[in-house]
Amino acid sequence: MSLDRERDENGRPRNARPRDALGRPLPRGDSGVAGVADDLVLSPDETLREAQRLLDEGHPFHAHEVLEATWKSAPEAERDLWQGLAQLAVGLTHALRGNHVGGAAVLRRGADRLSGYTDVRPHGIDVAGLLDWARTLAGQLDDASRGVGPPNVPRLLGT
Numbered sequence: 001m002s003l004d005r006e007r008d009e010n011g012r013p014r015n016a017r018p019r020d021a022l023g024r025p026l027p028r029g030d031s032g033v034a035g036v037a038d039d040l041v042l043s044p045d046e047t048l049r050e051a052q053r054l055l056d057e058g059h060p061f062h063a064h065e066v067l068e069a070t071w072k073s074a075p076e077a078e079r080d081l082w083q084g085l086a087q088l089a090v091g092l093t094h095a096l097r098g099n100h101v102g103g104a105a106v107l108r109r110g111a112d113r114l115s116g117y118t119d120v121r122p123h124g125i126d127v128a129g130l131l132d133w134a135r136t137l138a139g140q141l142d143d144a145s146r147g148v149g150p151p152n153v154p155r156l157l158g159t
Contacts, residue, residue: 022097023061036065041073044123047082048156055089055153060096064089081122084113088134088154095141095151104141107134126158 017025018032026032042050047070054063064086071082087110094103111134117127133154140151 019061021057021059021061022093023064024097033059033062036062036069040066040069042066042070044070048123048125051085051089052156055092055156060089060092064093078122080113081117081125084110084117085125085130085156086110087113088130091134091138092151092154095137100141100144104138107138107141111135111138124157126155129158130154130156 017028018030019025019035021033047066051063051066054060054066067082067086067089071079071086074082087106091103091105091107091110094100094106097103111131114127114131114134117125118131121127133152137151
């Protein structure tokens with residue numbers, strides 16, 4: 001039995017189901033959170049503003065998509081920066097979904113990618129503050145037996 005998959009105009013598989021604030025698919029016909037366009041192109045400053053807005057509104061999965069779009073179009077010297085930021089948003093998404101092991105692992109991978117930018121502060125990003133936030137949250141997730149409250153939202157620019 002063959003099931004037709006939803007595909008975009010280039011023939012790539014796409015899931016058109018609506019998603020909740022944490023990116024989980026919802027049943028067809030449910031209302032979900034607006035997604036991020038596949039062809040999104042923003043400047044670094046616009047990306048940071050939009051990603052922070054989404055983080056502040058409790059939509060880290062969608063913030064990851066915004067950061068990922070910039071990572072994919074960034075110059076080679078900045079790819080680890082944008083990928084690391086996207087991984088922090090994914091780690092936060094996992095933490096909020098209750099996946100403590102996965103959240104801690106992705107937060108650490110993101111922090112590792114960002115660690116090479118601490119002396120530069122590219123685009124005004126508070127890399128040192130983000131590293132502290134990610135490593136602290138990863139440690140809390142590792143020791144989830146004492147319970148983990150809602151994580152703080154990271155401040156991309158430290159303000």
